[in-house]
Amino acid sequence: MSRILVLYASHYGQTRKIAERIADRQRTHGHEVDLVDAKLGLRNTPAPAEYGMVVIGSRIEMGRHAVDVVAYIRAHLDALRQMPTAFFSVSMAAAKPEASSDPDGYMGTLFDELAWHPGCVLAIAGGLPYRKYGWIMRFIMKRISRSAGHTTDTSRNHELTDWARVDGFGDKIAALASSEEPVVRWM
Numbered sequence: 001m002s003r004i005l006v007l008y009a010s011h012y013g014q015t016r017k018i019a020e021r022i023a024d025r026q027r028t029h030g031h032e033v034d035l036v037d038a039k040l041g042l043r044n045t046p047a048p049a050e051y052g053m054v055v056i057g058s059r060i061e062m063g064r065h066a067v068d069v070v071a072y073i074r075a076h077l078d079a080l081r082q083m084p085t086a087f088f089s090v091s092m093a094a095a096k097p098e099a100s101s102d103p104d105g106y107m108g109t110l111f112d113e114l115a116w117h118p119g120c121v122l123a124i125a126g127g128l129p130y131r132k133y134g135w136i137m138r139f140i141m142k143r144i145s146r147s148a149g150h151t152t153d154t155s156r157n158h159e160l161t162d163w164a165r166v167d168g169f170g171d172k173i174a175a176l177a178s179s180e181e182p183v184v185r186w187m
Contacts, residue, residue, distance in 0.1 A: 001030040002052035002177040007045060009038040009066030012133075014126040014159070015059045015090045018166055022055060022088070025170030031177055038068035045072060048079040053086070053177040056118075059126065060091035060106050073114055086120040086173045087111075095125035095150060095160045120176050122169040125160040132157065 004026050008019035016037070023033045036045055038058075048054045056073065058065040073080060093103035102108050102123055111117050128145060130138055130153075142152045151158050 001032065003032045003050070004034070004053045004055060004173075004177055005046060005048065005051040006033055006035045006055045006057070007038050007069070007072060008035075008057040009059060009069045010090075011059050011061060011066075012127070012129045014129070014161060015057055018088065018090060018124060018126075018161060019055075019057050021163065021166050022057070022170045022173065025167060026174055026177070029171075029174035029178070031174065038066060038072055041068070042071060042075050048076050048083060051083075053084040053173070054080060055086040055088070055173055057088040057090065060089060060093070063104070063106070065089065065106065065110055070110070070114075073116060077114060077116060080116055080118075084176050084179070085116075085118040086122075086169075086176065087118040088122040088124060088169065090124055090126040090161075092126065092128070092144070092148060092150060092160070094123040096148065120169070120172050122165065124165060124169075125162065127160055128158040130154040130157055 006019050006023045008015050010016035019035060023035045026033045038045060056069055058069040089107050091106060096103060107121055107123060128141060133141060138154055142154055146152050
């Protein structure tokens, strides 16, 4: 089986929970997994060369993926292009019932900008941790949520992640990690 790196960037914890679920799913498929928070910085995150596959996940805030994740991809772009990779993006845009496979084009924009295209991708809804937000962020998120048709009940946190989709994504990652197929090189 493969050794897999699951690197993630989370602000309020939902992306971390998703990364943990993906890592656990890989372990049930017999893979060895290292789960690493991208906020450790480039010096303290392992290089892709140490792994048979790399899975990267990022939250979306203010329309952008986490700076630490983008920096990791840029620093290791050549290696990531030569190996099996997967990417998941966590946003409230993915919570819309009519959401596409890349709501608001966040992943496509990132992949085009980097000229890197992972073999397996997922856009997944995160949560609304109203109780973790400061009052300004709570006010902003309540307004955004209202316009998007999401809950505005700020008395509690709301988890909108579809865990069955996360598990299905984890299974696709496991199959990709186990595949003997050659990696498509993106230039």
